[in-house]
Amino acid sequence: MINSWFSMAQRSHFFQTLVVTFVTLLPLVSWGQTLTVSSEPDSLRWSDIVQLYEGRLGERYQGGGKQPGGFDCSGLLYWIYGQMDQTLPASSRGYAQEGKLIARDSIRVGDFMLFSGRNASEIGHVGLCVGHDSTGIYMLHSATHSGVLIENWVGQAYYERRYLGARRLFYYRP
Numbered sequence: 001m002i003n004s005w006f007s008m009a010q011r012s013h014f015f016q017t018l019v020v021t022f023v024t025l026l027p028l029v030s031w032g033q034t035l036t037v038s039s040e041p042d043s044l045r046w047s048d049i050v051q052l053y054e055g056r057l058g059e060r061y062q063g064g065g066k067q068p069g070g071f072d073c074s075g076l077l078y079w080i081y082g083q084m085d086q087t088l089p090a091s092s093r094g095y096a097q098e099g100k101l102i103a104r105d106s107i108r109v110g111d112f113m114l115f116s117g118r119n120a121s122e123i124g125h126v127g128l129c130v131g132h133d134s135t136g137i138y139m140l141h142s143a144t145h146s147g148v149l150i151e152n153w154v155g156q157a158y159y160e161r162r163y164l165g166a167r168r169l170f171y172y173r174p
Contacts, residue, residue, distance in 0.1 A: 044084055046110060046172040052080045053130070053140055053148075060147045066090070071142040073126050077112070080128075086170070092126040099169035107137055107166045113153075115162040123164060127153070 053076075062070025066078050074092045081088045089095055095112055102111055107129050117124020127141035136152030143149065153159035 043171045043173050044086070046174060048084060049080060049110070049172070050130075052083050053128075056080070056148045057150070058148060059142075061142050061144050065142075071148055073142045076140075076142045076148055077126060077128055088169075093123045095126050095167055096123055099167040102166040102168050104163070104166065107132065110168070110170060110172050112167045112169060113137070113139060114164045114167065115159060116164055117162075125162070129166070 056068065056071070056076065056079075059068065060070050061072065062075075063072050064075065065071045066075035068079070071079065074088075074090060074094070078088050078090055089098060092114065095114055099112070107113065109129055109131060111129045113127045113129060114123045115125040115127070116122060125141070127139035129137055130140045130150055131138040136154040138150050139153050140148075140150050143151075153163075
């Protein structure tokens with residue numbers, strides 16, 4: 001049990017930081033192939049992306065939200081990458097034609113995963129792969145149930161039946 005001197009907020013922040021560190025670094029240490037070093041001059045530093053999203057964990061969900069204080073799924077990614085001078089689609093549907101289509105078993109850190117909406121067969125949700133292992137694919141996203149979080153969507157019926165595909169838009173440097 002965590003010492004009683006930690007407040008609930010401190011424990012929550014500590015746990016979130018621990019999870020972020022684990023899911024981001026474990027694939028690098030274990031497989032050594034998670035990040036692709038690109039010779040392209042416009043490749044992004046993955047560590048900069050991590051630094052940006054770490055500070056957003058726990059923020060509330062807000063439909064149409066595209067700035068700190070309240071994000072929807074596409075707004076979160078739009079804001080993070082905007083801080084890196086990259087323009088991403090302002091809605092989850094906009095990802096359908098972006099980048100390169102990736103097979104599910106080829107998803108790696110930095111790829112975007114697309115899901116249908118609650119009542120539709122078209123894209124209604126987007127998340128960013130921030131880690132993977134033999135049991136899961138860890139997605140950064142903003143969800144109506146919890147706001148900005150990282151969770152393993154593999155095996156969750158809600159996401160499994162709505163999964164539509166993945167796209168690779170960027171190549172990252174460590």
